[in-house]
Amino acid sequence: SQTIHQWPATLVQPVGSPLSLECTVEGTSNPNLYWYRQAAGRGLQLLFYSVGIGQISSEVPQNLSASRPQDRQFILSSKKLLLSDSGFYLCAWIDISSSSGNTIYFGEGSWLTVV
């Protein structure tokens, strides 16, 4: 069966510090991968989308970046965090080639507080 893991689960970072969130998917190959951010009590904002290794689509201009160094690994980074980067970050995937290709599967999420 397929699983998705992301880490760390929670982190508190000072303004101006770097960030790295990692996500891996197991049990599938060539998934479409997503990074979303959710502010407290709000909806999910699509940040990045990837259809393959090294292929990243950025949705919103910001001080965040994403990379996909391996087929099932997706990394969200920042060189210098802002207070407005605080939120709940969710990695997600779909397998468009399968019968469940309409379903987004989310990781457990990472709570980021920038202080």
Place this chain on the structure above:
Amino acid sequence: GQSLEQPSEVTAVEGAIVQINCTYQTSGFYGLSWYQQHDGGAPTFLSYNGLDGLEETGRFSSFLSRSDSYGYLLLQELQMKDSASYFCAARRRNNKFYFGSGTKLNVKP
């Protein structure tokens, strides 16, 4: 651009039926999904409509009308555990998914 509108909050009693509406403006629209999210957790998939009409999955049903750019989620026989936030999400042909701001459902005894 993409926009999805849904009510911010709905309250209903146990055993009742509640409908959560979603209107969307999405270029390259391909389908509409619904997700449930409990406080502190990740969203989980409920239903998907790729075609017009009604999809039924147990106590949950979802409807789509492409001509009206409108869909809804219908929850029947409400239970306390259904208290959560519900999100509609529009899928584009390029497989990007855009979410609404969510509807907080409060189920009262």
